[in-house]
Amino acid sequence: MxxxxxxxxxxxxxxxxxxxxxxxxxxxxxxxxxxxxxxxxxxxxxxxxxxxxxxxxxxxxxxxxxxxxxxxxxxxxxxxxxxxxxxxxxxxxxxxxxxxxxxxxxxxxFQDIAANFMAGIYLSIEHPFRAGHLIASKDIQGVVKRVHLRWTEIRTPQGQIILVPNKQIFENPVTNFSATGQRRVDIKAGVSYGDDLEKVRRVALQALEAMPSRKPDTEVELYFEELSDSAINLVARFWIDFTSRQADYLRAKSEAIERLKKAFDQNGITMPFPTRTLDFAVKGGETLSQALEEVGIGRGGNGGRRPESSH
Missing domain, CATH: 1.10.287.1260 (Helix Hairpins)
Structure with a gap:
């Protein structure tokens, strides 16, 4: 049942x-x-x-x-x-x-990981830089090898590979040296107060305009910047074609310095180094030997000591 x-x-x-x-x-x-x-x-x-x-x-x-x-x-x-x-x-x-x-x-x-993912998506879509561009962000500078989802692979001028989190790149200013295809080289120097500034300008421009690495469609600029203690400071500027090779920039800058120094030497233009005038006397204009003689430390002196008495 x-x-x-x-x-x-x-x-x-x-x-x-x-x-x-x-x-x-x-x-x-x-x-x-x-x-x-x-x-x-x-x-x-x-x-x-x-x-x-x-x-x-x-x-x-x-x-x-x-x-x-x-x-x-x-x-x-x-x-x-x-x-x-x-x-x-x-x-x-x-x-x-x-x-x-x-x-x-x-x-x-996974807050940080998610932030890196979102930053990686933004960088991949907006393209503030591409693989092969020379960039700088904070204290990191190098050539971009590849943009991953979580990090950007950068090769430094020393040959090191740095994996920079995309969040760090997204939140900090980025300098892209390769974006425009050109880069300006600035050369700073100083000339003597006794030199003719018009001659300095003419000689410097002729030396830099003859550089083969300079962009021919751009002008060389020269400006006198400052009246310093021992020289009149100037800056010369010119443009070069630039992609991502830092060596091209350094080579052009080195060549410009060599040409500028050689041109100044050939035309009697002085590039002085800092000097100091030491005044050891109460009244200005006295030489060091005169000041030493006054205190008894000159030639043949006894260093300012009293002569010993003999008994």
Whole structure:
């Protein structure tokens, strides 16, 4: 009797499940259709976005990441809608709440990593610099080898490879020496107060204009900057073609200094070094020997000491 009763209860339960499943079939079909539709839409959106990103970003890593993010977002949206069609609103709410909590926890735990990822995406899309450009950020200077999602690979003039976090580059000023394809070389020097400044200007301009590394379509500029203690300071400026080789800049600057020094020497123009006038006397104009003789330390003197008396 008990076995028959248990069997009847089990059969009724199974029949109830079958009946509920049959009633659910239309909604289940719609839910599956919605999920498949969103999956196809996600694939189409990912491929389309990948093509568009190739026009603005040369980083395959960034392109794949953004495309996969859009794909997963659309698939997740389709999944939640399908669960809602099946009447599983509580399940959807639980999944959303759990995803929110997990996302919040991961956001705090990987805050710096996420910031580097976002900065890497920005650098890959905006292109403030490219691979092969010479840049400087804070106290780091070198040639960009590659922009990764988390860091930028830079080779210093000493041959070292530095992995700079993208967040650091994003938050600090960046100097791009290669962006314009040209670079200005500044040469500072000083000439004597006794030299003719018009002659100095003429000789310096002739020497620098003859440089083969100077851009022919630009002018050499020369300005007198300061009347210093021992010289009249000047600065000469000219432009060179520049991509990323720091050696080209240093070579042009070195050549300019050599040409300027040689031209000044050949034309009797003096580049004085700092001098000091020491005054040891109460009244100016006396020589050092005169001042020493006055205090008894001159030639043949006894150092200002009193002569010893003999008994």
């Amino acid at each position: 008990d076995i028959e009763k248990a069997w009847n209860l089990l059969a009724a339960k199974v029949m109830g499940w079958i009946r509920d499943f049959i009633l659910l079939l239309p909604n289940l079909g719609v839910a599956v259709a919605v999920l498949v539709g969103f999956w196809l839409l996600a694939k189409l959106a990912r491929n389309l976005l990948h093509r568009l990103l190739r026009r603005v970003s040369h980083s395959e890593q960034v392109n794949r990441l953004l495309g996969q993010t859009v794909f997963l977002a659309l698939v997740a949206t389709g999944l939640f809608i399908s669960l809602g069609i099946l009447g599983l609103q509580k399940t959807v709410a639980s999944l959303l709440a759990g995803a929110g909590i997990i996302g919040l926890a991961l956001g705090f735990a």
